[in-house]
Amino acid sequence: MLKVKKMVEAGGVSIPTAIKEALGMPVSEFAEKYGLVRASVANHINGTVRASDETIAALVAELGGTPAEWREMLWLASKPSVTA
Numbered sequence: 001m002l003k004v005k006k007m008v009e010a011g012g013v014s015i016p017t018a019i020k021e022a023l024g025m026p027v028s029e030f031a032e033k034y035g036l037v038r039a040s041v042a043n044h045i046n047g048t049v050r051a052s053d054e055t056i057a058a059l060v061a062e063l064g065g066t067p068a069e070w071r072e073m074l075w076l077a078s079k080p081s082v083t084a
Contacts, residue, residue: 001065004073015077016046022063034058047078 007018023030027045031038036054044051051059051074056067065073 001059001063001069001073004063015073019045019059019063019073019077030058030062034061044074045077047074047076050074050078 003022004015004018007013007021008015013021020027025033027042028038030036031041034054034057036058040049040052041055041058043049044055051071053067056070056074059065059070060067
C-alpha cells in the first residue's frame, strides 16, 4: 500500500497504474495466484466496478495496508478526473 501511495502522491501516475506497477506481475498472474477471475480483478483495480472482498483481501496480502485503505484507494480510482 505504501508503495502505491508514494507513486500516486509523486504525481503523474494513476492509481490503477501504480497498483499494477507495485504488484510487479501482470494482473492475470495476480488473479490466478489468489484464485480470482482476471477480468473482475482488472475492473476492480481500474475502478470500473466496486472491488469484492476477495480482491481487497488479495491486495492486502500482496501489498499490505488495511481493507479500509484499499477500499478508499479503489474508490478514488473510480472517480472521473477533472479536465479543464
